[in-house]
Amino acid sequence: MTIARFSPFELLLLKSRHQADxxxxLLLAWVLANRGPIGEPERSRLAELTGGFRHGHALAPILEIAATQDLGAIQLAAEVLQKEVHGEQAAPFLRLAIALAVEDGRLSMANQHVLRFLADLLGVAPGEFAPLYAAVTGKAFAAPDDPSRSGYWQAKEHRRRQREREQASQQQDSRDDSRHRSEHERHSGEQGQSRQGRYRQEQHRQRDQGARQGAAPGDRTRRALAVLGLEPGASRGEIRRAYRRLAQTHHPDRFFNDGEAVMASASQRFQRIRRAYDYLMQVS
Structure with missing residues (x-):
């Protein structure tokens, strides 16, 4: 048999300083591959945990074989390890396998079966493996789900629907938050406009009041007549007709659909007309 007929893993074994290592x-890399794609963090972690191994070759070829899930190579590795490690001697290796299997905080279904296989391969009974797993992870080693049961798929579907509902709820909450912010900003703007309108009305009221207090009676009468569009000497009847005409034109209710600012301006004009009318009816 020529060397060209050997598999990549067989070649590694032939070159290895310690075949069991x-x-x-390879079996530890297999555990990593069953967690997902092997990236640089996973490579570094495996190198850290196996730094004391005596194999004497690079890590990259092992990871490439594990990533392809080469069952022939995995079977050969299991046979080699089984000859060298058994029973109580298996605990250090199984601890490493457990640590890699739950490195990301969860134990995949594939690695549940892999860990059981490795424990059985090395002669460690389930009753002995369970406390070993708990010592490494702080959790109980639960039995894996059985995909052949209808309940497994029902539970899986239930979890999928629950995730979809949670995502939909989060999206709805986000939309509600955006709508509430928009409404709050609009309401704040309207309040600001309303405050500005009231402030302008108060300024006009104070100016009118000061003018009334400081003006002579004759000057106030002339200004009131001017507001109603009348000449000096107008009769009470003319004052009433002028008031009714102007009130109909400038009443704020006529500007209800034109916005608060327009209504505020109309209200100011109407108040001046009303004060002028009231004053002239008192002095006429």
């Missing part, structure tokens, strides 16, 4: 390294 090379086999253990």
């Amino acid at each position: 090379t086999a253990a390294l």
